[in-house]
Amino acid sequence: MAEKEDGGLVFHPMDQFIVKPLFGDGPVGVLTITNSTLWMALTVLAVIALLVLGTRSRAIVPTRSQSVAELAYGFVYQMVEDITGKDGVKYFPYIMTLFMFILFSNYLGLLPMAFTPTSHIAVTAVLAVAVFLAVTVLGFVKNGASFLSLFWVSSAPLALRPILALIEVISYFVRPVSHSIRLAGNMMAGHAVIKVFAAFAAVVAISPLSILAITAMYGLEMLVAGIQAYVFTILTCVYLKDALHPHH
Amino acid sequence: MATETTGDAAAAAPGMPQLDFSTFPNQIAWLVITLIVIYVVLSRIALPRIGSVLAERSGTITNDIAAAEELKQKAVEAEDAYNKALADARVEAAKIVADTKADIQKDLDKAIAEADAEIAARAAEGEKVIASIRDSAEKDAATVAKDIAKDIVAAVAPSKIDAKTVTAAVTAKMKG
Numbered sequence: 001m002a003e004k005e006d007g008g009l010v011f012h013p014m015d016q017f018i019v020k021p022l023f024g025d026g027p028v029g030v031l032t033i034t035n036s037t038l039w040m041a042l043t044v045l046a047v048i049a050l051l052v053l054g055t056r057s058r059a060i061v062p063t064r065s066q067s068v069a070e071l072a073y074g075f076v077y078q079m080v081e082d083i084t085g086k087d088g089v090k091y092f093p094y095i096m097t098l099f100m101f102i103l104f105s106n107y108l109g110l111l112p113m114a115f116t117p118t119s120h121i122a123v124t125a126v127l128a129v130a131v132f133l134a135v136t137v138l139g140f141v142k143n144g145a146s147f148l149s150l151f152w153v154s155s156a157p158l159a160l161r162p163i164l165a166l167i168e169v170i171s172y173f174v175r176p177v178s179h180s181i182r183l184a185g186n187m188m189a190g191h192a193v194i195k196v197f198a199a200f201a202a203v204v205a206i207s208p209l210s211i212l213a214i215t216a217m218y219g220l221e222m223l224v225a226g227i228q229a230y231v232f233t234i235l236t237c238v239y240l241k242d243a244l245h246p247h248h
Numbered sequence: 249m250a251t252e253t254t255g256d257a258a259a260a261a262p263g264m265p266q267l268d269f270s271t272f273p274n275q276i277a278w279l280v281i282t283l284i285v286i287y288v289v290l291s292r293i294a295l296p297r298i299g300s301v302l303a304e305r306s307g308t309i310t311n312d313i314a315a316a317e318e319l320k321q322k323a324v325e326a327e328d329a330y331n332k333a334l335a336d337a338r339v340e341a342a343k344i345v346a347d348t349k350a351d352i353q354k355d356l357d358k359a360i361a362e363a364d365a366e367i368a369a370r371a372a373e374g375e376k377v378i379a380s381i382r383d384s385a386e387k388d389a390a391t392v393a394k395d396i397a398k399d400i401v402a403a404v405a406p407s408k409i410d411a412k413t414v415t416a417a418v419t420a421k422m423k424g
Contacts, residue, residue: 014263019274031274037274040281043282047289052297060305069294103285120265233311
């Protein structure tokens with residue numbers, strides 16, 4: 001948000017990310033209903049609207065909304081099956097949950113005046129850490145100690161293997177960090193840039209250019225919103241594959 | 249990152265609201281609730297429903313294709329039966345034509361044979377008539393010859409030669 005104050009431009013591109021209580025002005029407690037809560041709830045409603053209400057006719061020849069729901073289902077299902085194999089299909093509901101939440105959160109966040117839960121590192125970190133922990137535990141449960149062979153590149157020359165193992169371990173533990181920051185960073189940056197351009201729109205001389213830039217950025221953000229949901233999901237599938245089939 | 253320069257309420261937040269740790273428990277709690285709700289809805293209602301619809305559709309399509317295949321097979325069979333019936337009819341027709349031809353031929357042969365027989369009978373009759381005519385002519389000729397010979401003999405040498413001798417002589421002459 002930018003206001004002209006005393007003839008100067010004032011930028012608040014990050015104000016849109018402030019988590020504040022929806023009712024009253026008190027501190028943000030654990031279960032305080034905040035703007036973040038509101039948009040998470042709207043995300044849930046949107047998911048239900050598409051995947052439950054949209055498919056209520058269970059038509060053999062699908063309606064438009066049912067087509068979209070089936071498209072989303074088929075898209076994620078195919079992804080899980082292709083990457084993790086047949087034995088990964090039973091984790092499909094979890095991955096679908098992640099995908100639908102991120103996708104709708106990203107897209108709803110693009111509505112004017114909206115709040116984007118996935119632009120917060122607190123949210124994406126929980127998602128990423130949950131994936132990391134689940135995949136690690138699953139890897140050990142499914143494969144026992146042989147899960148560690150994930151780090152032991154048996155196709156490399158013996159002398160290189162310890163070094164590669166070190167690199168593999170580091171990259172393994174960096175996964176949740178990159179996984180979460182990629183999503184939150186993309187969401188935050190896009191929204192912030194749009195806000196900066198919006199501030200310039202208040203200056204008459206450059207407002208046409210500014211509005212053009214907002215439009216272009218908005219288009220780009222539409223793309224990024226989908227792509228980041230896809231990237232998060234596909235990386236989850238890749239990590240899951242490592243847990244199920246750790247041998248290179 | 250822009251820093252806030254005004255003194256309004258929003259400016260109290262740090263440079264990046266994302267790093268305001270006081271809001272983390274709230275966000276995490278609501279995120280977990282959100283994810284659980286989405287998961288329950290998806291795994292209980294939405295995904296089984298969509299999965300069953302997709303399975304039903306692919307089943308329907310498979311069945312329809314099978315039915316179409318069956319109908320096509322039936323159509324081919326019907327065509328074969330039609331062609332066979334056509335071929336049978338042709339054979340039958342040819343047979344009927346052949347039979348009819350044979351019948352006609354037989355009738356014709358019979359008629360020709362009857363006609364031949366008739367002709368032969370008539371010819372025989374004619375020949376008989378001709379023969380009898382010729383016989384009577386010969387006989388008349390012989391009688392005339394004998395009579396004339398007798399008259400000539402009577403004129404030349406009356407009473408010296410009797411009639412029987414003259415007749416025998418004429419008959420012998422006519423045979424020779």
